[in-house]
Amino acid sequence: MTCVNGDQETAKIVSWMKEKVAGAGAKGVVVGLSGGIDSSVVAAISKKAFPESVVGIIMPCCSNPTDAEHGQLVAATFNIPTYTVDLTETFFSLHQSIISVTQKEANQLTVANMKPRLRMTTLYYFAGLFNYLVAGTGNKSEIETGYYTKYGDGGVDMEPIGHLLKTEVRVLAEYLEVPMDIIHKQPTAGLWEAQTDEQEMGISYAELDCCLKEGEGSEKVKSRVKEMQRISEHKRHMPPVPSWKVTE
Secondary structure, eight states: OOOOOHHHHHHHHHHHHHHHHHHTTOOEEEEEOOSSHHHHHHHHHHHHHOTTSEEEEEOOSSOOHHHHHHHHHHHHHTTOOEEEOOOHHHHHHHHHHHHHHHOSOOOHHHHHTHHHHHHHHHHHHHHHHHTEEEBOOOOHHHHHHTOSOTTTTTOOSBOTTTTSOHHHHHHHHHHHTOOHHHHTSOOOOOSSTTOOHHHHHTSOHHHHHHHHHHOOSOHHHHHHHHHHHHHTGGGGSOOOOOOSOOOO
């Protein structure tokens, strides 16, 4: 099992989050509760960092009902005040408005990525409402390979578990006593029905993490990881700006 000292790691993240929030002149954090292990871990740590200043947002959008149920379970487990904003009709309305203009349907991923971008907008509404920062739920495995939606779940103010591989997040989840049903569920971004992370990536998280941490794996795995890193490089930087000076 991956070695993570739950007590020490949690304390470090709590301290780091407090520093970031104070530095921004904010009062707490808002977390999107997807019902997955990553958001559950961030929610649990956020509650420790800001006992009275954390709010969870559940945002179903053509989603599996179990995801919202698990989001509510996390909120109840860690006593986190929560709002539910159903984005299903908003998603369909925006999608149809675009199609009515273009008369053309985009590919599945482009359409699906509208969902996390609507969620990002919703999280920032609540952040502005309470003067909170948006705590992201991305882990190192996802960030290193670009397995997230740019300006969607990647549109946040901080990534508290962005230094932890997926396998390390699981260890921390057990320490924090995240419900076991969530720890053992198949990771999914919920972009479309029956979609899973590992199926979409073409490799398992165990293979991915081993490659990222130890540089080990089959040639197929190494090649896939390298390609994911290459095509997602733009996601890990601010938008480029011309570097030359303006001449008069």
